[in-house]
Amino acid sequence: MRLTCTINGEPREVDGVWEGESLLYVLRERLGLPGSKNACEQGECGSCSVYLDGELACSCLILAGQAEGREVVTVEGLASEDELHPVQEAFLEAGAVQCGFCTPGLIVATHDLLRRIPEPSDPEIREALAGNLCRCTGYEKILDAVRLAASRA
Amino acid sequence: MTTVVGTRSGVGESVRRPDGIPKVKGEFAYASDLWADRMLWGSTLRSPHPRAKIRSIEIAAALATPGVHAVLTHEDVPGRKTYGLEIPDQPVLAWEDVRYQGEAVAIVAADHPETARAAARRIEVDWEVLEPLTDPERALDPAVAPLHPSGNLLRHVHIEHGDPAAEGEVVVTGEYEVGMQDQAFLGPESGLAVPSEDGGVDLYIATQWLHVDRDQLAASLDLEPERVRLVLGGVGGAFGGREDLSMQVHACLLALHTGRPVKMMYGREESFFGHIHRHPARMRYEHHATRDGRLVAVRARVLLDGGAYASSSTAVCSNAASFAVGPYDVPNVRVDASVVYTDNPPCGAMRGFGAVQTCFAHEAQMDKLAVALEMDPVELRRRNALSTGSILPTGAPVRCPAPVAELLERVRDMPLPGPRADGGDLPGGVAGVTRGEGVVRGVGYAVGFKNIGYSEGFDDYSTARVRVSLAADGEPFAEVHSAAAEVGQGLVTVQAQIARSELGVERVVVLPADTQVGSAGSSSASRQTMMTGGAVYTACRAVMELLRERGDAPLEELLRDGPVEATREYHHRETFPLDANGQGDAHVTFAFAAHRAIVDVDVELGLVKVVEIATAQDVGKAVNPQAVEGQIEGGIAQGLGLALMEEIVVVDGQVRNASFTDYLIPTVLDMPPVRLDVLELGDPDAPYGLRGVGEPPTISSTPAIVSALRAATGQALTRVPVRPDDLAGL
Numbered sequence: 001m002r003l004t005c006t007i008n009g010e011p012r013e014v015d016g017v018w019e020g021e022s023l024l025y026v027l028r029e030r031l032g033l034p035g036s037k038n039a040c041e042q043g044e045c046g047s048c049s050v051y052l053d054g055e056l057a058c059s060c061l062i063l064a065g066q067a068e069g070r071e072v073v074t075v076e077g078l079a080s081e082d083e084l085h086p087v088q089e090a091f092l093e094a095g096a097v098q099c100g101f102c103t104p105g106l107i108v109a110t111h112d113l114l115r116r117i118p119e120p121s122d123p124e125i126r127e128a129l130a131g132n133l134c135r136c137t138g139y140e141k142i143l144d145a146v147r148l149a150a151s152r153a
Numbered sequence: 154m155t156t157v158v159g160t161r162s163g164v165g166e167s168v169r170r171p172d173g174i175p176k177v178k179g180e181f182a183y184a185s186d187l188w189a190d191r192m193l194w195g196s197t198l199r200s201p202h203p204r205a206k207i208r209s210i211e212i213a214a215a216l217a218t219p220g221v222h223a224v225l226t227h228e229d230v231p232g233r234k235t236y237g238l239e240i241p242d243q244p245v246l247a248w249e250d251v252r253y254q255g256e257a258v259a260i261v262a263a264d265h266p267e268t269a270r271a272a273a274r275r276i277e278v279d280w281e282v283l284e285p286l287t288d289p290e291r292a293l294d295p296a297v298a299p300l301h302p303s304g305n306l307l308r309h310v311h312i313e314h315g316d317p318a319a320e321g322e323v324v325v326t327g328e329y330e331v332g333m334q335d336q337a338f339l340g341p342e343s344g345l346a347v348p349s350e351d352g353g354v355d356l357y358i359a360t361q362w363l364h365v366d367r368d369q370l371a372a373s374l375d376l377e378p379e380r381v382r383l384v385l386g387g388v389g390g391a392f393g394g395r396e397d398l399s400m401q402v403h404a405c406l407l408a409l410h411t412g413r414p415v416k417m418m419y420g421r422e423e424s425f426f427g428h429i430h431r432h433p434a435r436m437r438y439e440h441h442a443t444r445d446g447r448l449v450a451v452r453a454r455v456l457l458d459g460g461a462y463a464s465s466s467t468a469v470c471s472n473a474a475s476f477a478v479g480p481y482d483v484p485n486v487r488v489d490a491s492v493v494y495t496d497n498p499p500c501g502a503m504r505g506f507g508a509v510q511t512c513f514a515h516e517a518q519m520d521k522l523a524v525a526l527e528m529d530p531v532e533l534r535r536r537n538a539l540s541t542g543s544i545l546p547t548g549a550p551v552r553c554p555a556p557v558a559e560l561l562e563r564v565r566d567m568p569l570p571g572p573r574a575d576g577g578d579l580p581g582g583v584a585g586v587t588r589g590e591g592v593v594r595g596v597g598y599a600v601g602f603k604n605i606g607y608s609e610g611f612d613d614y615s616t617a618r619v620r621v622s623l624a625a626d627g628e629p630f631a632e633v634h635s636a637a638a639e640v641g642q643g644l645v646t647v648q649a650q651i652a653r654s655e656l657g658v659e660r661v662v663v664l665p666a667d668t669q670v671g672s673a674g675s676s677s678a679s680r681q682t683m684m685t686g687g688a689v690y691t692a693c694r695a696v697m698e699l700l701r702e703r704g705d706a707p708l709e710e711l712l713r714d715g716p717v718e719a720t721r722e723y724h725h726r727e728t729f730p731l732d733a734n735g736q737g738d739a740h741v742t743f744a745f746a747a748h749r750a751i752v753d754v755d756v757e758l759g760l761v762k763v764v765e766i767a768t769a770q771d772v773g774k775a776v777n778p779q780a781v782e783g784q785i786e787g788g789i790a791q792g793l794g795l796a797l798m799e800e801i802v803v804v805d806g807q808v809r810n811a812s813f814t815d816y817l818i819p820t821v822l823d824m825p826p827v828r829l830d831v832l833e834l835g836d837p838d839a840p841y842g843l844r845g846v847g848e849p850p851t852i853s854s855t856p857a858i859v860s861a862l863r864a865a866t867g868q869a870l871t872r873v874p875v876r877p878d879d880l881a882g883l
Contacts, residue, residue: 018265020267032188034179034182038418039341040813044812045339045813074179076178076180091177092170092173095780095782097173097177098783099389100176101339101389101641103176103177104177123578130822131820132821133339133820135337135791136390136641137783137787138785138787138819138824139820139821140827141779142821
């Protein structure tokens with residue numbers, strides 16, 4: 001099938017999509033956008049988090065066809081090529097990145113949190129990021145990063 | 154993937170990761186992100202049975218599937234048909250026998266991953282299903298038919314020290330169990346194999362040790378090692394789970410067979426079947442002490458379930474024995490540790506490597522002994538603490554700093570967290586029903602240690618090549634090349650920091666890790682900062698020596714005569730095997746940590762909120778303090794997981810929870826704040842006094858949490874992970 005949607009602000013058209021493919025697969029394997037990660041592919045880990053029409057979503061749980069005509073923003077779309085979004089900058093500075101496989105999903109989820117709640121409390125941060133698994137950091141530096149990004153907003 | 158580091162910072166500073174920017178932008182190339190022109194996708198057919206005979210494998214229907222380019226079985230493995238880290242006992246593709254559920258039987262290459270998976274389902278295997286051997290105790294019974302010709306006992310380590318029959322005035326005994334934990338790295342097993350013009354293969358792979366992968370690949374592919382070239386693909390965590398081969402041989406076989414690049418990438422379910430796990434353990438302990446709290450004797454029996462294939466089981470068993478009594482001075486010891494083959498999933502390396510299992514048991518015993526002696530549990534541990542010069546049960550002296558008593562004092566003296574802040578912090582979280590009634594706070598302590606680097610005579614050296622030249626703008630510029638696997642821990646940062654400090658050159662590039670330089674050994678055993686750090690340090694020193702031979706002038710001038718390069722190996726102190734009584738100078742050096750856990754338990758519902766973990770750890774030298782903290786906090790999270798939630802449930806040899814829906818790892822709601830105290834007591838034998846960091850946080854955090862749970866509930870809690878039923882006394 002053919003999929004037409006807007007990805008990171010640009011209209012895209014993809015041909016030859018198999019109906020069983022997820023949005024995550026199309027992003028990674030057909031559009032050259034591997035920033036959304038494939039850690040569980042069943043909506044448990046949040047590594048594939050994207051915006052779908054402005055709503056935070058796990059792209060592994062969205063069939064490619066469901067994205068037809070809609071607007072998708074991935075981690076690659078948060079800042080221009082040579083720039084870092086303040087959330088990305090905060091993750092680097094706080095040491096919130098180790099293996100980094102969870103990082104793109106956490107960046108998108110944090111971006112969404114700070115958009116909704118610019119100065120979140122610790123329980124609000126924890127609740128908002130509870131759908132994003134990280135196996136390396138123990139989350140301490142991720143919390144530091146979110147607090148840092150919020151303090152600079 | 155070449156990385157340029159633009160900061161000035163050297164050893165001892167919290168330098169930013171050179172791979173950090175691509176990682177936060179989603180541009181870092183993990184092994185699962187790789188792509189090549191004309192690339193095919195590989196898929197694996199795995200055994201649904203834990204034990205069966207293969208009567209026949211029929212591939213015609215699979216091969217006839219449109220889009221399928223190859224279907225291969227054991228008959229297509231040109232070289233050695235088995236592999237393994239210590240004993241090559243695991244079939245690349247099974248023939249005749251399968252010994253665990255999930256064993257690889259056949260592989261498919263197709264133009265779409267779903268086509269490959271569908272074709273794999275069309276392979277017809279005629280199985281003769283057999284009764285699996287799943288009880289490790291039964292595996293020891295000589296009357297039971299062995300899984301392998303060598304018998305079911307994979308290794309037995311016997312340690313005898315002092316008078317093993319010595320008796321104390323106060324005796325406590327206990328039996329303990331540790332469940333099967335998974336590394337649960339987030340980046341699934343993945344690699345891209347590309348056939349090369351010389352008939353060999355290039356493999357871009359997420360692994361922990363490129364050279365040991367290469368040697369196993371060369372043997373099974375029947376190629377000279379020079380024609381098997383490996384490049385490290387981005388690694389999404391490892392924790393021991395990438396020491397063994399997974400899809401490496403399969404992808405190379407398919408690539409060589411089809412003449413096209415082949416990518417293999419496991420999903421989460423397949424990942425649970427595609428790598429080894431932490432050994433489940435059953436342990437029986439007997440502690441003897443004087444009335445004033447001096448340990449007289451410890452006797453321990455440890456049984457580890459190795460599962461179907463050897464992996465690193467023999468070394469895990471040796472470690473479990475070596476560290477069985479914990480970081481204590483014990484004059485009389487008898488330990489018998491065994492690891493056996495069963496039809497359960499194969500087990501091998503995971504962070505802590507044998508020391509995790511026995512630490513859970515010896516620390517439970519120390520608490521039990523403290524109760525019997527009516528003594529403070531920290532005081533009992535302090536009184537028996539190992540120190541430099543102590544003689545270990547293996548007869549070897551402790552040469553390095555061993556601040557066991559100090560670490561315990563430091564965690565004991567840290568301020569205690571206040572009472573619960575608000576309802577959201579109660580056990581059960583926002584979904585909990587208690588408003589504080591039935592919630593009891595508990596405090597628990599534990600201390601542990603383990604070896605850094607490989608033991609028992611193994612020379613796990615590392616190699617580094619350092620080259621200094623003038624960049625186009627006339628500034629000095631250094632390149633560091635090693636085969637060391639960056640798995641997330643920050644090794645690329647550390648290598649650059651050491652080069653900057655030793656060379657005085659700001660601009661340092663860490664080249665991609667590959668097999669075009671000598672072995673770096675494994676990113677395992679908390680060893681890489683010491684070993685590859687040591688190799689970079691030594692190579693830098695050699696470069697400086699060569700530069701000095703050019704005269705005494707600024708670097709920029711000396712380099713006008715051309716670049717200077719040196720390749721050096723770093724070897725640690727020689728170690729020796731354990732003898733029949735478990736005696737021998739088997740370990741290079743040790744790392745120590747202590748933990749204090751504070752928990753709130755809803756004793757009626759068995760729900761837990763870990764309030765805080767405090768830890769003190771000696772790291773020798775914190776090359777990058779922020780990365781050290783990250784290692785400690787992350788290691789504690791894995792220890793918390795083992796204490797409270799993480800277990801691969803295996804029933805009759807069948808894995809029941811191969812997904813992140815059913816195998817739970819800690820989320821940000823489960824992890825408490827961590828209070829940290831990092832000591833830097835340098836190791837006398839290593840550059841900068843370097844020692845390991847990564848594993849100690851995972852060793853004693855688990856028993857500290859369980860100790861706190863016991864304090865809160867009064868339950869015995871002899872098994873991890875602790876379940877709500879155990880806490881509620883059901």
